[in-house]
Amino acid sequence: MKNPTIKDVASKAGVSTATVSRYLNSSGYVSKEIQKKISDVIEELDFIPNNVAQSLKRTRTKTIGIVIPDLSNVSFMDTVKAISDIVIAHNYQPIILSSDENLDNENKILDVLVSKRVDGIIIASAGRNEKLLKIHGNGLPIVLMDRDFCNTDDNIIIDSVINDNFTGSYQMINYLISLGHKKIAILCSQQNPVLINDRLRGYINAHEHNGMDVDENYILYGNYKFESGYELTKRLIMQPLKPTAIFSVNNLMALGAVAALNEMNISIPDEMSVCAFGVFKYHPILNPDMTVINQRPVELGIKAAELLINRIKNQKDWVPQKFVFDADIIMRNSCSGPK
Incomplete structure (x- = not known):
């Protein structure tokens, strides 16, 4: 169009x-x-006011827009710091904004960044956002970070740096199954189906690979927040057939799950195994320390920043690239076989 x-x-x-x-x-x-x-x-x-012609005529502002979904998530803040360190070292100034996992907020933020004539944008998008495609089509360099809604392995449109969400989730559920778990719950979010689809798909495929049925009562949807993980876990425990393991698709909901279990005097991992997608910066304070899929927040930020700066410097000859980080499991003490 x-x-x-x-x-x-x-x-x-x-x-x-x-x-x-x-x-x-x-x-x-x-x-x-x-x-x-x-x-x-x-x-x-x-x-979008700054079309290609305007973009070619304008002088550089030496600013980079950084859009993340949640400033309260420590992993995202580690990523933002990594990006900021790189762009500042290349004499760019970061403009950091949060969408709160809301597409309307994100579109307003994009309008602001475009009006400020930033030289490029790094964004962990709240969802499948067509405005990003239009802005990119008008010549503004963009790197999709952590969430990639428009690329496939065969058709790369916009530069992206992501984790292997499907494989990470698949491996974690396989690990739980290898410990003997057959009733595994997953805490999801409907706020970003692009991201969650891959992690939920890994959960489902691991069950199918092991000849196990997926019980929809164990698939719960929240909103990525601590409070959401807390409430969902309480709901799980009140079910007639409670699970023996809980896998959260992000770290904040996992912390909420731990808080709920502690409040209900349910021992981790003796009575309930808990694991998550995403690292915890202050993981040593958890007791027990949590088994997680390594989201590589710092490496993600460094690569996204380097990719964007190279894209800005080489616009005429640039070919879009997609980088996928392996999502390996960091084994700790929050998972054991069901009793």
């Missing part, structure tokens, strides 16, 4: 292109009534 132009906006709003230009650049008087008309049309058409 052809990206809308300033002429399209002017035509639909019933004004001249010069008026739209004044509005976009805040360079002259435009009545509030006309401003509202233009604003509504821009939103309706999903018009």
